[in-house]
Amino acid sequence: MERNHLTMPKERIHTKLPLLALIAALSFFPSESKSQLTLEQGKTERTWDKAKDAYEKNQFALAMNVFEEYISNSNDPNSDRHVEAHYLASICALNLYHKDAEYRIDAFITKYPESVYVQDALWAIADHHYKRRHFKKSATAFDRVNLRKLPKDKQRELRFKRGHSFFEEENYEKARYDLFEVMKKPGTFLEHSTYYFSHIAYINNKPQVALEGFEAIKNHPDFADLVPVYIAQTLHATQQYSRLKTYGSNLLENTSEIDEDMRTEIARLVGDAFYKDQEFAEASPFLEVAWKGTRGPGRKAEFAYQVGYTRYRMRQWRGALDCLALTARENNKLGQNATYHIADCYIQLDQKDKARNAFGRAASKNYDLEIMEDALFNYAKLAFELSYNPFDDAITAFTKYIEKYPNSVRHDEAYRFLLQVYLTSRDYERALHALDQIQDKDPTVQRSYQLLSYNRGVELYQAGDYTNAIDYFTKVRNYPIDPKLAAESYYWQGESFFAMKDYKNATGSYADFSRSPGGYLSDYYPxxxxxxxxSLFKRKMYLEALSAFRSYLDAYPDENERRYNDAELRTADCFYAKKEFSRAINYYNRCLESNSSGLDYILFQRSMAYSHSELDGALESQIADLDRILEEFPKSRFVVDALYESARTQIELDNLDDAKARINILLESHPRNARTKEALVDLCLIGIKQNKPEEVLEIWGQIITSYGNDPIASDAYNIVEPLLIDRGLLDNLPPAVGLTGKEIEERLFKAAVNLAIDGNYSQALPRLDEYLRQYENGNHVSEAHFYLAMCLNDASDASGALLAYEKVLSLPPSEFTEASALGAATLSWNIGDYTRALDHYRLLAEVATLKANKLESSIGSMRCYYLLNQPKQAFEYANEVYIDESTPESIKRTAALWLGRINYDAGNIDDALEKFKSLVQYGGSVGAESNYMISQIQFDSEDYTNAEKSVFTLVSEYSTYDEWKHKGFILLVKTYLGLNDLFQARATAESIMDNVEVEWVQEACSDLMMTIEELEAAELEPEETEEENNNEDEQD
Structure with a gap:
């Protein structure tokens, strides 16, 4: 409250002796030396008159000098004039504000304590302090003045000035006493005393006394600008709201001279009066004036709530949010109440996601238990409506509500909502756990249990967790309410077993599906x-597989083109496996006519069927198919086999030059392929047939050098033996040809390998070590190291396994080279040695004959190049996999994901976005990451509204993928900051910190909370008005 410090008129107190008295006094002096005395007295008289004249004219500097001259020439220090001169000189010093003035006054009082001027001196110093606003000193000084010796008007003035001094020093009790004495009678200082007395009454919580006083002086010109706000405040304090409304409204409407601060305060009080009477429409304009006029720290939580709630009642939802958000930061009942109403504002604005967040915050505070209960129910209800599962999802919220408020009138309603949540929740495992807690499982609950078990099983299947998926598919049949769903659970069990390569159980599950009552109703039936x-085909049960494939082909010719074509191909493979080559050829022909995918495989299989058939011209047809592979599919995995098989057939047809040319192409273009050693043996055969012994011996030398320990050397020896005998070259035969110790070595090796093949790795490991120690250059070194790697890998010795695989790769190519390259690449990748992994993936690409390994080499190379910061090469490999029509869909999706990442890193945002959008439909971790990246791209482009929606989709559809869910929520906090929605940013960050204990998430949220708090603090900083800016300019 402002105080009006009054400036009182100066008072000068002195005594002036009459001139006749002075003359009479002089007549008593002796007459001798009268002339001399008369001259001196005349001079002294003139000095005195000059001093008094200057003093009367307020020429204090001159007067003080002349008084001091008078004092120095005075012969009687005790004379009245001498004393008066001391007094007046001190008063002059006081009026001139000399530093020693106070000292001179005190010295005078000490020297002349009985002087008639002592009281005047005490008054003068007290009044001096008062005028200089040294109120502590003035209060003490006025106490020294003898009140009873003062005239009545001076007594009144002293009481006022001393009372005012005490007031300024906040010694209200003493001030009140003096001021009240002044107020007893009319006269000077009455209005001013009334003002300060009323002020003290207001401070002492006596508003009615204050009100009466302020109203008594409201028309006084000195207080016209101050009293109105005090009257308003006292009317408010005495709860005279009706009077306040009338008084304040008229004052604001009819008085233009009121300054802005007073206008703001009166508007706030009037608005509050209407507010307390719940007249919100009438309160609104006054509170808005007050809110606009209040800046910075003046906008306290209580005031912000009042304005926000009034706007809320006026259905001004956006405006209400602005004010209520300031109050919601408070950890008290008012903050909880504000948060609750923020939630309702968001409901009215149809922003249910934000409303849910606000209800959650209100429910977490226990200041108002009724609000706490209602907020929790609404939080749970909105969580259900939004199908939105961050941390405390709808299931948890409703369960918590039922447990916390078992006697609530909403208990049954909450229970019904909970049952619906079970059906729509995407966090199936937690939903099932909650369902398990319900003892009385009525048909509705049973139906929910069945559906949730099914959905959880599918979810686990898509995530590659086949073992647990099978368990959940089994649970589907615990309550077979829906026969179709029960049947389909068998189908998905079959798919899971098949993915695990448990083809026997897969076969049984598929059969159970077909036999189930609901199977025929399912889309999976065909x-x-x-x-x-x-699955029968994988079990090599070709006759039974044929029956199943042909049954499908006969029953569903139009069901699915891709599946139909593949069934035709597998039918051909079954006939091939049963050695019914002519029938196999017929089905391979059908596949080629339908232009099925994998034409190179079909051509190769048909060529092999021709090679075994007895059809006329079969061998020529075989070569034609193999040549077609070489011409039309130069990058096919069958190129090496096509060269090799066509060369062997040409040997059989005695087209030796052609056969030789094909083998040489194979050796030159694929020197590390496993077929190399067999091709060398065939070259020996061609050389013998063409009678070119030197060429044969040269090739034999290559075989001895590279494959001296390989059984292939024995095959070659059987061909070249006559030539070696003829040339006398039977000494120094390679170990693989000799017989010494071979049988022992073979038995030791087979015993070790058979254990490994049977999966008895722990037993196989020491046997393989023993073999390699005894036969460092044995016949099966490559194979032994390969199986050793398998055993070490099973024993979790990844580094040992990697070295064993790399040993195989250091040896000449063999049938174990491809698998070892894959194993070495995988292990190197797993330990994070991407350079090493890349070398192995590139070798795998060179030696791979299996399509799956070709793809794996490309994907592995892509990943390694990406992580080695070589995006160009990574992109080439990813694109190669992606555009290859024969690439399985699951692998294509992986390639698309990496293409998205690479394009995003390179700043090719449109291309990245296209890939990520194409992947979200597939679910799983790929879908989760893609959805997150879409949100990130939208955030990067400041498209905060769509970024917010995308994050909601992420946490709704992929709530079980914690990494991406947590990243999504952190991005959501940043999005709210981008939207300048500090309330939602804080609420979301606090929710994350309360519910996620992952260290990196906590750290990220802590950093964001610091940013939020800085922005909140900035909101409360006073805003400079134009007037303030102008004032600063003037000061500059």
């Missing part, structure tokens, strides 16, 4: 025969 046929 695919069941196809899937069963495939």
């Amino acid at each position: 695919a069941a025969d196809y899937a069963r046929g495939y």
Whole structure:
């Protein structure tokens, strides 16, 4: 509250002796030396008159000098004039504000304590302090003045000035006493005393006394600018709201001279009066004036709530949010109440996601238990409506509500919501756990249990967790309410077993599906025969597989083109496996006519069928198919086999030069392929047939050098033996040809390998070590190291396994080179040695004959190049995999994900976004990451509204993928900061910190909370007005 410090008129107190008295006194002096005395007295008289004249004219500097001259010439220090001169000189010093003035006054009082001027001197110093606003000193000084010796008007003035001094020093009790004495009678200082007395009454919580006083002086010109706000405040304090409304409204409407600060305060009080009477429409304009006029720290939580709630009642939802958000930061009942109403504002604005967040915050505070209960229910209800599962999802919220408020009138409603949540929740495992807690499982609950078990099983299957998926598919049949769903659980069990390569159980599950009552109703029914046929095919039960495939082909010719074509191909493979080559050829022909995918495989298989058939011109047809592979599919995995098989057939047809040319192409273009050693043996055969012994011996030398320990050397020896005998070259035969110790070595090796093949790795490991120690250059070194790697890998000795694989790769190419390259690449990748992994993936690409390994080499190279910061090469490999039509869809999706990452890193945002958008439909971790990256791209481009929506989709659809869910919520906090929605940013960050204990998440949220707090603090900083800016300019 401002105080009006009054400036009182100066008072000068002195005594002036009459001139006649002075003359009479002089007549008593002796007459001798009268002339001399008369001259001196005349001079002294003139000095005195000059001093007094200057003093009367307020010429204090001159007067003080002349008084001091008078004092120095005075012969009687005790004379009245001498004393008066001391007094007046001190008063002059006081009026001139000399530093020693106070000292001179005190010295005078000490020297002349009985002087008639002592009281005047005490008054003068007190009044001096008062005028200089040294109120502590003035209060003490006025106490020294003898009140009873003063005239009545001076007594009144002293009481006022001393009372005012005490007031300024906040010694209200003493001030009140003096001021009240002044107020007893009319006269000077009455209005001013009334003002300060009323002020003290207001401070002492006596508003009615204050009000009466302020109203008594409201028309006084000195207080017209101050009293109105005090009257308003006292009317407010005495709860005279009706009077306040009238008084304040008229004052604001009819008085233009009120300054802005007073206008703001009166508007706030009037608005509050209407607010307390719940007249919100009437309160609104006054509170808005007050809010606009209040800046910075003046906008306290209580005031912000009042304005926000009034706007809320006026259905001004956006405006209400602005004010209520300031109050919601408070950890008290008011903050909880504000948060609750913020939630309702968001409901009215149809922003249910933000409303849910606010209800969650209100429910977490226990200041108002009624609000706490209602907020928790609404939080749970919105969580259900939004299908949105961050941390405390709808299931948890409703369960918590039921447990916390078992006697609530909403208990049954909450229970019904909970049952619906079970059906729609995407966090199936937690939903099932909650369902398990319900003892009385009525048909509705049973139906929910069945559906959730099914969905969880599918989710686990998509994530590659086949073992647990099978368990959940089994649970689907615990309550077979829906026969179709029960049947489909068998189908998905079959798919899971198939993915685990447990083809026997897969076969049984597919059969159970087809036999189930609801199976025929399922969209999967046509695919069941196809899937069963495939599992039988994998078990080499070709006759049964044929039956299943042909049943599918006969029953569903139009069901699925890709599946139909593949069933035809597998039918051909079954006939081939049963050695019914003519029938196999017929089906391979059908596949070629339908232009099925994998034409190179079909051509190769048909060529091999021709090679075994007895059809006329079969060998020529075989060569034609193999040549077609070489011409049309130069990058096919069958190129090496096509060269090799066509060369052997040409040997059989005695087209030796052609055969030789094909083998040489194989050796030159694929020197590290496993077929190399067999091709060298065939070259020996061609050389013998063409009678070119020197060429044969040269090739034999290559075989001895490279494959002296390989059984292939023995095959070659059987061909060249006559030539060696003829040339006398039977000494120094390679170990593989000799017989010494061979049988022992073979038995030791086979015993070790058989254990490894049977999966008895722990027993196989020491046997393989023993073999390699005894036969460092044995016949099976390459194979032994390969199986050793398998055993070490099973024993979790990744480094040992890697070295064993690399040993195989250091030896000449063999049938174990491809698998070892894959193993070495995988292990190197797993330990994070990407350079090493890349070398092995590139070798795998060179030696691979299996399509899956070709793809794996490309994907592995892509990943390694990416992590080695070579995006160009990574992009080339990823694109190669992606555009290859024969690439399985699951692998294509992986390539697309990496293409998205690479394009994003390179700043090719449109291309990245296209890939990520194409992947979200597939679910799983790929879908989760893609959804997150879409959100990130939208955030980067400051498209905060869509970024917010995308994050909601992420946490709704992929709530079980914690890494991406947590990243999504951190991005959501940043998005709210981008939207300048500090309330939602804080609420989301606090929710994360309360519910996620992952260290990196906590650190990220802590950093964001610091940013939020800085921005919140900035909101409370006073804003400079134009007037303040102008004032600063003037000061400059």
